[in-house]
Structures are given as structure tokens and as C-alpha cells.
Amino acid sequence: MYLHRPTLAALPWLALMTDPPLCSADPAVISPQDPTLLIGSSLVATCTVSPGVPLRAQDLYWTLNGRRLPHASYAALGPATLSVALARLNGSRQQSGDNLVCHSRDGSILAGSCLYVGLPPEKPVNITCWSKNMKDLTCKWAPGTEGETFLHTNYTLKYKRRWYGQDNTCQEYHTAGTYSCHIPKDLALFTPYEIWVEASNRLGVAVSDVVMLDILDVVTTDPPSDVHVSRVGDLEDQLSVRWSSPPALKDFLFQAKYQIQYRVEDSSEWKVVDDVGNQTSCRLAGLRPGTVYFVQVRCNPFSIYGSKKAGIWSDWSNPTAASTPRSERVAGGCDPKGGEQNTTLRRELKQFFGWVKKHAYGCSNLGIKLYDQWRVWLQKSHKTRNQVLPGDKL
Numbered sequence: 028m029y030l031h032r033p034t035l036a037a038l039p040w041l042a043l044m045t046d047p048p049l050c051s052a053d054p055a056v057i058s059p060q061d062p063t064l065l066i067g068s069s070l071v072a073t074c075t076v077s078p079g080v081p082l083r084a085q086d087l088y089w090t091l092n093g094r095r096l097p098h099a100s101y102a103a104l105g106p107a108t109l110s111v112a113l114a115r116l117n118g119s120r121q122q123s124g125d126n127l128v129c130h131s132r133d134g135s136i137l138a139g140s141c142l143y144v145g146l147p148p149e150k151p152v153n154i155t156c157w158s159k160n161m162k163d164l165t166c167k168w169a170p171g172t173e174g175e176t177f178l179h180t181n182y183t184l185k186y187k188r189r190w191y192g193q194d195n196t197c198q199e200y201h202t203a204g205t206y207s208c209h210i211p212k213d214l215a216l217f218t219p220y221e222i223w224v225e226a227s228n229r230l231g232v233a234v235s236d237v238v239m240l241d242i243l244d245v246v247t248t249d250p251p252s253d254v255h256v257s258r259v260g261d262l263e264d265q266l267s268v269r270w271s272s273p274p275a276l277k278d279f280l281f282q283a284k285y286q287i288q289y290r291v292e293d294s295s296e297w298k299v300v301d302d303v304g305n306q307t308s309c310r311l312a313g314l315r316p317g318t319v320y321f322v323q324v325r326c327n328p329f330s331i332y333g334s335k336k337a338g339i340w341s342d343w344s345n346p347t348a349a350s351t352p353r354s355e356r357v358a359g360g361c362d363p364k365g366g367e368q369n370t371t372l373r374r375e376l377k378q379f380f381g382w383v384k385k386h387a388y389g390c391s392n393l394g395i396k397l398y399d400q401w402r403v404w405l406q407k408s409h410k411t412r413n414q415v416l417p418g419d420k421l
Contacts, residue, residue: 054080055087055129055137063143063229066177069114074129074138076107084109086132091142092125116144118177145177147231151206151224154238157247157339160275164214164242166197167207168224168235180228184208189219189239216242244336246281248273251307251324251341256349263316263352269308270324273341281328287311288343292319317353321346 055076064070074089076082084103089096089111102110109129119125124141131137149171156166166184184197197208214220220242224235251270259265268287276283284305288297303309314320323343 057138057140122179148226148233150233151235164210178228247339250344319350
């Protein structure tokens, strides 16, 4: 909605005339009235005193947004007409327009005009949409590369079924930010929709490119819930992560794939595990002993009908913290023979660990029990070999 020419009462920063009106007509007229101009334009405006008003051109002065304009910009065009020249206008300070006012010598307001100085709208870009329940749709967009027009600009989201031709207009704006709109219901599945945004202001209209989508391709959910992170027995380099599927998936014809990201307490860098698949648990390995980790999980629902779209990831769950066990190894001595045996054993176990790592990459369960048994045995053997028995004390 555009603002119309303000009345004198709508200019609270100006004092109204204290004397009774001299006549029923306006005491003066400004021309042009409420013009719309491009940034950088120039304007010559005139204030003409109405017949019967005992004022002359030399009794008048101009203000713009409450600031008095210099006399050097004035010119008397007749006994009762004073002009003002405005050059290289900047964008309006407020979207409702800049206030250009003609005053009498005592400060009384004789007439006012709004100057709308700005730019035509740019073509809206980057339209993205998502659905939380397969019946609604929320879309957002960007206003263009520059964005600022200095004028009140209306944005209208429109949509229609591709083959049915009737345009519909979104009604619930600003639901997901300044440039967004929500369509709450009455959307059909298995039907492509055309969606676009129209931008309009006093200087023109711009229309975005048309985006085509199927609701099933843009379904998203809330983040996974009940995320728990716990230790894996005494294993010093692992944590177990478990979570629950978003409740909405139970009502959808969808499965889910998940991602995990984690970081150590004193770092802002997240590491992402991409190969979690559709399982609701995962084992993080190769962690640092005695370290606090923060873990988050997110979900990407995909249709059982085999959509080729990449899908829309949910937000990340709130961070959940857990720490790995501290290493209990202590320094100790061992005889050369034992050292040789230990070296051989380490070499064999290193080869075995490489095999497990190769065949149980990421969060796969392949060989994980065997791997756990080996890790627990290794740690126990370290503690046994590195202990200094009481009889060995000096």
C-alpha cells in the first residue's frame, strides 16, 4: 500500500498555522504535487500563493524534511510564486517520501508535497521453497543484487499448477523472514507447480524467473530428536551416537538419511560424517582420549517414489556433549625380549587394524564387534605390560 499526500496534521514536526484561516481554499499550491523521480534527477518546484492571501513571493521559504533550503536555490517567478531548484536528488530517507514544504515568513505551513526518489525494483532472485507437512509450502527470495530501492516496494508470491493455468496469490508474508511467504494448505501432490515473485513500486514492476517444483521434492522436517552421545566401554577413541527419527516421518511416505557433525570443545571446526545412511545410530572412531566432543545430527527425507532431487536438509539438532575416556597408560620398563615380542604384536595388530578400517569405513557395522574386542584387549595388554610390580620397586 502506498502512502498518499500527507495532510498538514500528518506532519507532526511542523507547527500548524496559529491564525484563523484567511479563506476556505488552500493558502498555497505546490507544483508538481507528489512527484516520483529517479535517483540523480533534478526538480524545480513552485509554490503559488492563492488569490486573496496577503503574501508575496519574498514572504515565502522552503524546507525539505524539516531543514530550510538555501535562498540561493530560490527564484521568484511572479509576485506570488516562489520556486526552488533541487539538483542530483538522493534516495528518499523514508519510504513514505520526503516532505517538501512551503512556508510563510513566520513559519506557518502553506502547502506540502511528498518527493518519492528511488529506483525501480530489480528482478527477485534465489527463490527457494520447502514443505513441513506435504500440504503447505513456504518460499523465500532475495530482492535482487542491490535490493534497496528507497521506495515502498510490494512483493507478491504467485503460484499455479503447471497445466491448469489459474494464478494464485500467497497471503501470509514475512513468516520466515522479510522476503518470504507461507501457503498453508490446498496444495496437490504429484503435480508440478510454477512459482514466481512480482516486485512493484512507483517506478515499475519486475518479475522473477519461474521456479518449477513438486511438493514431494521439497519436504523437510524438524531435526532428529533425543540425540544421545555416550562412551563405548573403555575405548579411548570412540563415542556412540544415537537419535530418534523426526516424528513427522511416521506420517510421510518417506525414508530418511542422516548426517552427523562433531567438534572438540575448544575448536569451532566441525567434521562431517556423510555416510550415516538411514540408520539412527553411529560410532565415531579415531577420537582423542580424554576430550569433550559436541555432536549434532540432521535429517534429509527422501521419497519412497524415488525422487531424483537432492532433498532439503533439516536444521542441525542442538549440540550434545560427551567425553572420551582418559588414557590410563603409565610409563614403565620391559625387558628386551618382551620388547621384541611387543614390536611383533604391534605390527600384526596394526595390519589387522588397517583391514578393519578398510572394510568398516565410517559408520558401517561390518566387523565392529571384532574391532571392539581387539581394542579392549590391546588396552588391557598395555596396562599389564606397563605396570611396575611392587617387588620391582627400587
